[in-house]
Amino acid sequence: MNDDDSLSPLLKTWRHQPPEARDFNRTVWSRLQANTTSKEPGAFGRLLHFPIVGVRWAMPVAASFALLLSLAAGSGAALAYESLTHDDRMAAEYARSIDPLQMSAPHSHP
Amino acid sequence: MKRWILLFGLALVAGIAAFAITRRCVNRPMPDEMTWLRDEFALTPTQAAVIEQLNTAYEPVCADHCQRIGAARRRLHTLETSSNPPASELAAAQAAWQALCDECTTATRAHLDAVAAQMSPEQSKRYLELVGPKLTRRDPGKPFGLR
Numbered sequence: 001m002n003d004d005d006s007l008s009p010l011l012k013t014w015r016h017q018p019p020e021a022r023d024f025n026r027t028v029w030s031r032l033q034a035n036t037t038s039k040e041p042g043a044f045g046r047l048l049h050f051p052i053v054g055v056r057w058a059m060p061v062a063a064s065f066a067l068l069l070s071l072a073a074g075s076g077a078a079l080a081y082e083s084l085t086h087d088d089r090m091a092a093e094y095a096r097s098i099d100p101l102q103m104s105a106p107h108s109h110p
Numbered sequence: 111m112k113r114w115i116l117l118f119g120l121a122l123v124a125g126i127a128a129f130a131i132t133r134r135c136v137n138r139p140m141p142d143e144m145t146w147l148r149d150e151f152a153l154t155p156t157q158a159a160v161i162e163q164l165n166t167a168y169e170p171v172c173a174d175h176c177q178r179i180g181a182a183r184r185r186l187h188t189l190e191t192s193s194n195p196p197a198s199e200l201a202a203a204q205a206a207w208q209a210l211c212d213e214c215t216t217a218t219r220a221h222l223d224a225v226a227a228q229m230s231p232e233q234s235k236r237y238l239e240l241v242g243p244k245l246t247r248r249d250p251g252k253p254f255g256l257r
Contacts, residue, residue, distance in 0.1 A: 063117050070121035074128025082136050087150065087240065094143045095244030098168065098221055100175035100214045102246050104183070 147225075151233040160228045168221045175214045182207050218245055 021027075096102045141149070144165065148158050186203045189195040222241060226234040 063120075066117055066121045067124050070125035071128040074125035074130075075132040077125075078129045078132035079136060082133060082138070086138065090140060090146050090150070091240045092244045093140060094146060095241050097143050098165075098172065099218050099245050100172050100179055101211065101218075103172070104176045104179040 147237075151229055151237055153229065153233075157228045161225050164221065164224050164228070168217075171217055171221075175210075175217065178210055179214065182210050215246065 140146075144158070144162060147153060147161060153161065182203070186207055189200045189203050222238065222245070226237050229237055
């Protein structure tokens with residue numbers, strides 16, 4: 001009986017039993033997640049994102065532009081309002097200072 | 111969709127906040143009336159001096175009117191809030207109030223015109239257009255809600 005004859009029945013009956021990996025699922029998910037979050041955007045993607053310091057998160061350009069636009073519009077509107085109404089408010093103040101009916105009105109400013 | 115609504119809300123809040131903060135920061139202090147007149151209507155030193163004199167002359171007139179308005183208002187208020195005011199006295203108080211309002215309005219208007227007369231025609235027109243409508247447009251029936 002040679003070696004081949006003894007090996008053949010052994011191979012036929014042999015079953016592989018790998019050790020049980022208890023945290024297999026968690027490991028797979030954590031690797032997937034790490035792969036997703038650490039993925040660097042391309043050159044164009046980097047241009048279009050504003051990374052927040054300390055947070056692995058980036059705001060899409062549309063949101064960033066919308067917020068910037070909104071801030072600019074708010075400030076611009078305030079400046080325009082201030083400029084447009086300044087003379088009017090000053091005139092009202094002046095009129096109040098020469099008009100005794102306004103000066104002595106119960107709800108007039110001092 | 112939810113993200114867009116959130117973004118819209120954020121943008122709206124940001125815009126309102128920017129408006130409020132900017133207004134607060136750029137809220138220029140109001141100059142005194144004479145400085146404003148001088149700057150706004152490009153008064154020459156001579157014009158400014160004359161207008162200042164007019165203002166000084168008008169001050170006691172205005173103070174007197176204020177005092178009389180206060181007294182007339184109190185009298186009218188007392189009569190109107192009393193349970194059974196004498197009709198003749200109430201009518202007299204109302205007539206006095208009307209007359210006083212007319213007097214004050216006339217005096218204020220005269221002062222406005224006197225100041226305007228010191229300015230160049232173009233600035234005078236602008237001054238009257240800007241300040242004139244801000245003077246009290248009196249509603250004779252409402253002595254307590256003058257504006």
